[in-house]
Amino acid sequence: MSAQFMFAKRTNWNLAPNQLSEALAAHRTAGKPLLDLTVSNPTECGFEYDRSAILNALSNPAALSYEPNPRGLESARRAVAGYYAERKNEVSIEDIFLTTSTSEAYSYVFRTLCDPGDELLIPSPSYPLFDFLADIQDVKLVRYPLLYDRGWQIDFHALEQAITPRTRGVIVVHPNNPTGHFAKQAEIARLNSICSAREMAIIADEVFLDFPIEENRPASFAANRGAPTFTLSGLSKISGLPQMKAAWLIVGGPQQWKGEAVARLEVIADTYLSVNVPVQLAIPRFLEQRHDFQKQVISRVRRNLAELDRQLAEQKACARRAVEGGWCVVLRVPATRSDEDLAIELLTTRGVSVHPGHFYQFPAEGYLVVSLIISQQTFAEGTSRLLSIF
Numbered sequence: 001m002s003a004q005f006m007f008a009k010r011t012n013w014n015l016a017p018n019q020l021s022e023a024l025a026a027h028r029t030a031g032k033p034l035l036d037l038t039v040s041n042p043t044e045c046g047f048e049y050d051r052s053a054i055l056n057a058l059s060n061p062a063a064l065s066y067e068p069n070p071r072g073l074e075s076a077r078r079a080v081a082g083y084y085a086e087r088k089n090e091v092s093i094e095d096i097f098l099t100t101s102t103s104e105a106y107s108y109v110f111r112t113l114c115d116p117g118d119e120l121l122i123p124s125p126s127y128p129l130f131d132f133l134a135d136i137q138d139v140k141l142v143r144y145p146l147l148y149d150r151g152w153q154i155d156f157h158a159l160e161q162a163i164t165p166r167t168r169g170v171i172v173v174h175p176n177n178p179t180g181h182f183a184k185q186a187e188i189a190r191l192n193s194i195c196s197a198r199e200m201a202i203i204a205d206e207v208f209l210d211f212p213i214e215e216n217r218p219a220s221f222a223a224n225r226g227a228p229t230f231t232l233s234g235l236s237k238i239s240g241l242p243q244m245k246a247a248w249l250i251v252g253g254p255q256q257w258k259g260e261a262v263a264r265l266e267v268i269a270d271t272y273l274s275v276n277v278p279v280q281l282a283i284p285r286f287l288e289q290r291h292d293f294q295k296q297v298i299s300r301v302r303r304n305l306a307e308l309d310r311q312l313a314e315q316k317a318c319a320r321r322a323v324e325g326g327w328c329v330v331l332r333v334p335a336t337r338s339d340e341d342l343a344i345e346l347l348t349t350r351g352v353s354v355h356p357g358h359f360y361q362f363p364a365e366g367y368l369v370v371s372l373i374i375s376q377q378t379f380a381e382g383t384s385r386l387l388s389i390f
């Protein structure tokens, strides 16, 4: 029997490796040296962690008993509310749900908002995982463009044109991956008026909120009251601990809507009860770790960006896009071939790995994305080899 008839259509993904991933696998198998400018796993970037504090936090004797709570342990939610209180945002612990990842939080939200075939608007360019998250939940993604004119901004005309009777919400990544721009106050106000007028929700992904390049502190959506709002974040970026699988979602917005949303989410969360107790107990300590971690990351991101600017100033072929926050930067390169071919050539002739723009759904060729959290030495050497190809 053909596999096509055995499985759900939503799993009919094209799982064949693309040329770039094949080239990368061949490069690695041959044992050739690689300057990997795509690494975004903080545990692989040489940051210093307080190892004993992290490991001790996981051996709390309270982990020997189990009192299931669909929202998660109160002590952990208090710590999350404390994180927002430090930003001067008041969040009730009753509006917080712990999840194992932001991805899981997305799935809870999609399940709460959308019937099969309902639509969500997502920014373009953006983070590639959305396509799979949406497929798995039978949600249709519709892209709204981000425009670049010295900085990135939402194309509100296109966003409003993309709304149909089936649109349930707008995803905002704040700051966006890979463009690194924050939603501005005027944009938030406009999103609030669009969403509240059409019974749509804002789904705000703030995993990189704490990593602005400048000294400013962009506001969180967690205290947004102007429209139904789900705010998602977690420790994989905030504290650089993706392996701990600890994240959350916060429900905010008009009081009556919020009560309904929370009651429905409670059923979903109660069905899975997915976050394990040792990690929940450790969340307050893991959150404390963020201060040291974030200092290291922000300092590295700034230095790598300064090095990039120094190298870009010495040539004319390439430029970079303005970046306000997050862990990567977008390079504008001559579009003399496809970004994928360029990435393969960089790999095979320079031993450098980069993400081609299409990985993030850039609307045209001529974009590469590189990580800013890798070691300064790898970054400097990798970008120098990258620029040498033009």
Ligand SMILES: Cc1ncc(COP(=O)(O)O)c(C=O)c1O
Residues within 6 Å of the ligand: 100, 101, 102, 103, 104, 127, 173, 176, 177, 205, 207, 233, 234, 235, 236, 242, 247
């Ligand atoms: C914008 C964005 N949201 C969410 C995630 C995933 O976070 P988590 O590890 O909590 O699922 C990532 C990971 O790179 C991301 O870039």
